[in-house]
Amino acid sequence: MEKLISLSFNRKPPTVMHLDLNSCFATIEQQANPRLRGKPIAVAAYDSPAGCIVAPSVEAKRYGIVVGMRVKDGKMLCPNLTVITPDPWKYRNVHMQFRKLLADYTDRAVPKSIDEFVLDLEGFPAYRKGMVNVACEIKTRIKKEIGEWITVSVGIGPNRFLAKTGAGLNKPDGLDVIDKNNFIDVYSKLRLVGLCGIKTRNAIRLNNMGVYSVLDFYNASVQKLKAAFQSILGYYWHLRLHGWEIDDVEYGRRSYGNSYALPEPLITAEKLAPILQKLCEKTGMRMRKAGYLAKGIHLAIVYRDQNFWHKGITLADFVFDSRDIYKIAFRLLNLSPYRSPVRNLAVSCFHLEKVQNMQLSLLEDQTKKQNLVNAIDKINEKWGNFVITPARMIGMGDVVVDRVAFGGVKELEEIIIN
């Protein structure tokens, strides 16, 4: 541990590149519709006044519009704001084009979300061109091959964390390198809460140990950081800030879930049942497509009065049929002590396993059930989702519409697999 305390900044040349597509959804909408370019626009979950803004354009951000703001608040800041609802396939297509383009430089191009990619060029021929030259080339190719309105901010560093930090220094269309030569200068201009992963609570933890700036954070000993975070996280932060790699970890799939933000305030379990059923159908279908069975079901509810209730249950046997998932989820729904309007409903399946031979049951013909579910999945796959649905879902139309998940690319893996 003594050696770790005196760890100096990583002197290896920066080989990691982080690409961040600027104002992703909004920029893609401006790319598709040239009439929206240069104008303040926002992509919102719903275009109604209470709809949540998920991506303001660069122009809208100049009015102070940020992610998470309500449409009505955005329009108060900018009356000329054009609000558009999301078009997930457009964004997924751009993501796939990015993947294809980046694969020309390295096979170590990892998508971190729909609009973020990390490339490690160490040992690849492209590295010989120089990291900055490669970044400039990628920027030019994006404009030529994907869309002239699309811009990316690029960060280059010796590890993923510093590359990401670099990508955030100058937005939009930035290009910054953080390495052994300039890290002190960069750190001195950053705020503690400006670091990715440090928000108010972590900042308070650090403040309590006398760490008030990023430079303090960099100079703090491992013991001090371990004491601040009360965990191994302190050591990880020490490595990150000194340019050593700690985030080069890929996590496997642990659960499948779907959630829905209700546009109208529903209270009773009967009224929530069709939505719950659709969430279970979506979750079940995705899980089966990937070849998994689940031994756990989880339900989470956020109420309009800000109360939150959730419950997970581990089952004795595996489930795969959406109807079974629904039965359990509905039972969980009835266990909630709250009887107030619901804002958000989420179902997920956990304890996933790929099981070839299921335990046979005396009470139920599992093979027959599996064949039926597979047949329904095949029909739905051929003719589009939900051509065959439980009667409870009749009349639901486009409720629980297609969405792009925030902060993850697991759903994109599903698209690539299929």
Add this chain to the structure above:
Amino acid sequence: MLQKVKVPVSVILEYNSKLRRVFPKSVHWDGNDYPVTKVGFHHTFREGKTLIHVFSVDTPSLFFRLRLNTDNLQWTLEEISDGEVD
């Protein structure tokens, strides 16, 4: 103003064998011809097994979102916009 619609539409499509690219050349809608000046974006997705192509195109007066169903080769106009605020 942006208007969502779902109406059949006539489209002249051009294929350039050298560039190996397809792009809509003109849209005939509501009794008027709209020459396409720019294809903003072209993307695809599947509805069941059916491959759908979507062309987001601009003309001198309006923006159109055009959808081509590759099963029945039918074009549908899905969105019209003049780029102004509602």
